[in-house]
Amino acid sequence: xxxxxxxxxxxxxxxxxxxxxxxxxxxxxxxxxxxxxxxxxxxxxxxxxxxxxxxxxxxxxxxxxxxxxxxxxxxxxxxxxxxxxxxxxxxxxxxxxxxxxxxxxxxxxxxxxxxxxxxxxxxxxxxxxxxxxxxxxxxxxxxxxxxxxxxxxxxxx
Ligand SMILES: [Zn+2]
Numbered sequence: 347x348x349x350x351x352x353x354x355x356x357x358x359x360x361x362x363x364x365x366x367x368x369x370x371x372x373x374x375x376x377x378x379x380x381x382x383x384x385x386x387x388x389x390x391x392x393x394x395x396x397x398x399x400x401x402x403x404x405x406x407x408x409x410x411x412x413x414x415x416x417x418x419x420x421x422x423x424x425x426x427x428x429x430x431x432x433x434x435x436x437x438x439x440x441x442x443x444x445x446x447x448x449x450x451x452x453x454x455x456x457x458x459x460x461x462x463x464x465x466x467x468x469x470x471x472x473x474x475x476x477x478x479x480x481x482x483x484x485x486x487x488x489x490x491x492x493x494x495x496x497x498x499x500x501x502x503x
Contacts, residue, residue, distance in 0.1 A: 347476060361381070372488075396427070401427065403422035413457050444464035
């Protein structure tokens with residue numbers, strides 16, 4: 347296993363650890379959770395902000411990267427909370443999604459936010475079978491935890 351694959355495995359562990367800690371805030375109509383490990387700090391911060399708000403019906407629906415930026419979708423917030431999470435999303439545009447250092451959004455074809463060192467990070471092959479197996483393991487654990495949880499409140503879209 348090469349160094350890049352090992353780093354992604356470690357990043358998965360860290361990312362899923364955040365999801366496991368916050369499983370009560372995740373929506374059962376889960377549309378997928380996954381971003382580069384460099385954004386784990388932003389994700390941790392976003393969940394902390396949601397929790398601090400004390401709002402009872404918050405459910406995170408999706409966490410993904412699109413056009414180089416973090417998309418952190420949730421129901422049950424208020425204007426102030428959506429604004430605060432929006433500010434965290436904005437910071438993803440200057441945060442390398444590999445290492446978490448200062449980055450820039452760009453690239454040809456696939457747009458992403460990276461520092462100079464990691465601009466072409468994933469052009470080299472990583473061990474996809476190992477990564478897929480790890481993803482399935484972690485996602486399975488998460489689904490098991492979600493299944494044991496009470497149903498979501500009726501959140502307004
Ligand atoms: Zn980087």
